[in-house]
Amino acid sequence: MSLDSQPLVSLPLPPATLSSLAKAGYETVDDLLSSTVEVLAEELHVPNDTAQKIFALAEKRKERVPLSQVVSMLASKATGRVVSTTCAPLDQILGGGISRAHVLELSGPPGTVKEDVAIGIVKAFSDLNERTIFVDCQNMTSPAKIYKNLANGATELIRYIRIHTITELMVFLHTLDVHLNTQPKPSLLVINSISFPFHSASSLSMQTRNSLFDRIKQALTKACAAHDLTVVTTTQMATKFVGLDGFPANFDAAGSRGVMLPQLGPSYLPDRRTSRVVVAPSSQISGVLRALSRPLHQSATLPPPVEYILSSTSRIPCHIDG
Amino acid sequence: MAPEIARRCKTSLADMKALVDAFCKASLQPLQRLEEIKHVGNEKITTGDPRLDHALGGGIRTGMIWEVAGESAAGKTQLALQLSLLVQLPPRLGGLSSSACYITTSSTLPTTRLLQILNAHPLLSSTLCGLSNVHTISTPTIAALLQILSTTLPQFLASKPNDRPIKLIVIDSLAELFHTSAQTTTNTLVERSRSVSEISVCLHTLASKYQVAILVLNEVVDVFVRQISPEWLDNGLLYFEQSKWFSRAHSIPLEDSKEVSLGLVWANQVNARMLLSRTGRRRYISKDDLGTRIQKPSHDAAPTRSHQTSTDQEATLIRRFTVIFSSVAPPTSLDYIVTEAGISTLVDNNSSASQTEQVLAPPSLEHPAPPVASVLEDDPSIPRSQLPLDVGFAEDLTNANLEVAEDDEWEQYWKDYDLPEHVYSDAGFDVGAPTVN
Numbered sequence: 001m002s003l004d005s006q007p008l009v010s011l012p013l014p015p016a017t018l019s020s021l022a023k024a025g026y027e028t029v030d031d032l033l034s035s036t037v038e039v040l041a042e043e044l045h046v047p048n049d050t051a052q053k054i055f056a057l058a059e060k061r062k063e064r065v066p067l068s069q070v071v072s073m074l075a076s077k078a079t080g081r082v083v084s085t086t087c088a089p090l091d092q093i094l095g096g097g098i099s100r101a102h103v104l105e106l107s108g109p110p111g112t113v114k115e116d117v118a119i120g121i122v123k124a125f126s127d128l129n130e131r132t133i134f135v136d137c138q139n140m141t142s143p144a145k146i147y148k149n150l151a152n153g154a155t156e157l158i159r160y161i162r163i164h165t166i167t168e169l170m171v172f173l174h175t176l177d178v179h180l181n182t183q184p185k186p187s188l189l190v191i192n193s194i195s196f197p198f199h200s201a202s203s204l205s206m207q208t209r210n211s212l213f214d215r216i217k218q219a220l221t222k223a224c225a226a227h228d229l230t231v232v233t234t235t236q237m238a239t240k241f242v243g244l245d246g247f248p249a250n251f252d253a254a255g256s257r258g259v260m261l262p263q264l265g266p267s268y269l270p271d272r273r274t275s276r277v278v279v280a281p282s283s284q285i286s287g288v289l290r291a292l293s294r295p296l297h298q299s300a301t302l303p304p305p306v307e308y309i310l311s312s313t314s315r316i317p318c319h320i321d322g
Numbered sequence: 323m324a325p326e327i328a329r330r331c332k333t334s335l336a337d338m339k340a341l342v343d344a345f346c347k348a349s350l351q352p353l354q355r356l357e358e359i360k361h362v363g364n365e366k367i368t369t370g371d372p373r374l375d376h377a378l379g380g381g382i383r384t385g386m387i388w389e390v391a392g393e394s395a396a397g398k399t400q401l402a403l404q405l406s407l408l409v410q411l412p413p414r415l416g417g418l419s420s421s422a423c424y425i426t427t428s429s430t431l432p433t434t435r436l437l438q439i440l441n442a443h444p445l446l447s448s449t450l451c452g453l454s455n456v457h458t459i460s461t462p463t464i465a466a467l468l469q470i471l472s473t474t475l476p477q478f479l480a481s482k483p484n485d486r487p488i489k490l491i492v493i494d495s496l497a498e499l500f501h502t503s504a505q506t507t508t509n510t511l512v513e514r515s516r517s518v519s520e521i522s523v524c525l526h527t528l529a530s531k532y533q534v535a536i537l538v539l540n541e542v543v544d545v546f547v548r549q550i551s552p553e554w555l556d557n558g559l560l561y562f563e564q565s566k567w568f569s570r571a572h573s574i575p576l577e578d579s580k581e582v583s584l585g586l587v588w589a590n591q592v593n594a595r596m597l598l599s600r601t602g603r604r605r606y607i608s609k610d611d612l613g614t615r616i617q618k619p620s621h622d623a624a625p626t627r628s629h630q631t632s633t634d635q636e637a638t639l640i641r642r643f644t645v646i647f648s649s650v651a652p653p654t655s656l657d658y659i660v661t662e663a664g665i666s667t668l669v670d671n672n673s674s675a676s677q678t679e680q681v682l683a684p685p686s687l688e689h690p691a692p693p694v695a696s697v698l699e700d701d702p703s704i705p706r707s708q709l710p711l712d713v714g715f716a717e718d719l720t721n722a723n724l725e726v727a728e729d730d731e732w733e734q735y736w737k738d739y740d741l742p743e744h745v746y747s748d749a750g751f752d753v754g755a756p757t758v759n
Binding site: 109110111115133134138139140141142143144145146147155156157158159160161162163164165167168171172174175178179195196199200202211236237238239257258259260261263278280281283284310312315 | 326342343345346347349350351352353354355356357359360361362363364383385386387516519520522523526527529530558559560561562564565567568572586589590591592593595646647648649650652653
């Protein structure tokens with residue numbers, strides 16, 4: 001059985017047929033295609049034209065699939081489904097750029113360039129003459145700062161709002177439809193420091209927090225699916241203590257060490273549509289971008305970390321070789 | 323959310339949905355067009371020092387939380403006092419024609435020092451600013467601070483007439499509130515992180531709602547070195563590895579021996595972090611080092627220099643200012659000295675690389691330092707590159723107490739130094755606001 005061949009169960013066949021195929025030793029589309037209509041008819045004890053139909057289904061599937069990840073990315077770039085983020089190392093780790101109707105979470109320790117990268121993506125969309133809603137939760141990106149980074153005349157494409165508390169955030173997401181139905185429609189939503197409003201909710205129970213995460217996830221999923229909205233969030237990090245055995249431990253435990261992870265965890269994000277990237281500095285001007293997760297339907301192996309460097313003139317990371 | 327509330331209140335889901343929708347509609351904030359607000363975030367307070375302003379991205383901007391960390395006597399309070407006065411200047415001089423609110427946690431507002439800065443700083447004059455525009459309040463506990471930030475200050479800011487709005491809030495200092503004799507445990511960490519979060523929500527809300535600059539003074543602690551087993555490094559981002567990039571500075575040797583206190587929870591909250599370090603270096607300061615700083619008229623024997631004559635052949639202590647990170651400017655470092663006018667940066671003649679070499683090089687004994695600063699100024703035949711810049715470095719490494727003594731001397735000196743006010747009355751120069759963006 002070849003590795004990238006699709007299992008037969010992925011074909012739209014009745015269960016009885018699938019089980020007789022399995023009994024005859026066929027597991028994947030490739031297995032089936034290596035046989036012939038006549039052999040198949042004999043093995044399954046079915047008429048020739050039934051075997052012919054099964055064969056046709058398998059052939060059809062075979063034609064559609066062989067695009068590899070990269071090729072399909074290139075195809076989506078050509079059709080505008082992927083937008084370059086203006087940050088080459090980020091494009092590389094995302095496989096070409098940010099996918100429309102998907103969510104990108106950028107996280108990193110204090111002082112990393114995550115906000116600058118987010119503004120870079122706003123610029124990329126405004127260069128395509130597309131609209132952005134920009135939410136600032138922690139005073140990291142003032143209107144003046146965004147304005148400074150945009151081309152002249154692009155300011156009309158940006159709507160801006162400040163949100164500091166969890167109530168404001170939930171109200172905003174609850175009424176997101178209103179903004180998304182206004183013409184011309186926005187294509188990009190940036191929520192900068194989305195972890196901050198949760199500080200105003202430090203007294204909430206774990207259960208309530210989880211239900212809030214769930215609400216955010218639903219709102220984002222709906223906006224992506226129904227309005228083709230692309231979403232960028234940035235988040236701060238928190239330290240989790242891990243013991244010598246690799247399991248969670250307390251600060252007090254001997255030999256425990258702090259590992260930094262994005263503050264809100266993955267549960268507020270639609271997992272089928274989200275890429276999570278961490279900015280991990282290894283000096284004041286360089287470091288790596290590391291993929292934490294990618295959308296569920298993409299291959300399970302994460303791309304290797306991509307090194308970046310900050311030039312003296314820009315706060316957008318670039319490749320080390322320039 | 324609606325189903326949950328409906329269940330708890332025992333009402334119908336439809337009713338509750340309508341209620342939630344109505345609430346959201348009513349509390350919906352409109353989105354603003356960037357075109358209309360594109361200048362929000364450009365309001366700046368000058369530090370009174372063009373090089374420092376430049377390093378900060380134009381000055382202290384409103385609408386942000388700025389942190390100034392450093393050892394005691396590094397100059398944190400000096401900078402805060404200086405800004406409390408400079409914010410009162412009219413915009414043409416780099417201020418905002420506003421007032422400041424100075425929150426103290428363990429000390430009281432050092433008014434004598436404030437007056438000295440007012441008298442000594444070339445930009446300031448008693449006709450333009452004064453102590454009456456520095457409001458002060460003491461908050462000895464975390465609860466008191468929260469009360470002030472969440473209730474008292476918002477009322478005060480809202481009621482303040484427009485002629486002198488508050489544009490600068492100083493907290494001197496935050497870390498003092500968290501001093502405790504108890505040992506650090508998971509519980510104390512959780513408690514601390516909750517308090518820090520609550521304080522931060524208040525501060526960010528104040529900063530953006532009233533567009534004030536918030537300057538929080540913080541302390542540093544010694545870095546204690548831990549061995550890291552190599553296999554840990556594969557295991558994601560280690561806090562210990564990462565914290566050196568956001569809690570320490572690395573522009574010169576030994577600057578990284580201290581780290582900013584209060585950990586990641588607080589570091590996550592600040593928009594810009596500045597570190598003031600007493601580096602133990604000394605240098606003979608000439609006029610060139612101070613650059614084109616405007617001197618008070620009729621006062622050419624600048625106070626900065628008179629200090630040197632008073633301590634005879636001592637070189638001035640050089641300190642190091644580093645922007646560790648900032649949302650509005652790239653990281654950078656500068657040398658500075660503390661004068662009676664506050665913090666004053668020095669012209670950086672050297673690239674950071676060559677400066678490192680100079681610091682590392684042992685002090686040259688064959689070429690003793692020229693005895694007085696005036697020699698440096700008057701004798702152009704001495705190439706600047708050969709001047710022994712950091713003569714005191716090695717000495718201070720072995721004798722840190724010397725510096726403390728020096729600081730005490732300074733305190734004494736300021737107490738004795740009292741110029742009649744009319745000397746400076748109405749300086750009247752118009753240098754204009756720095757135009758750095």
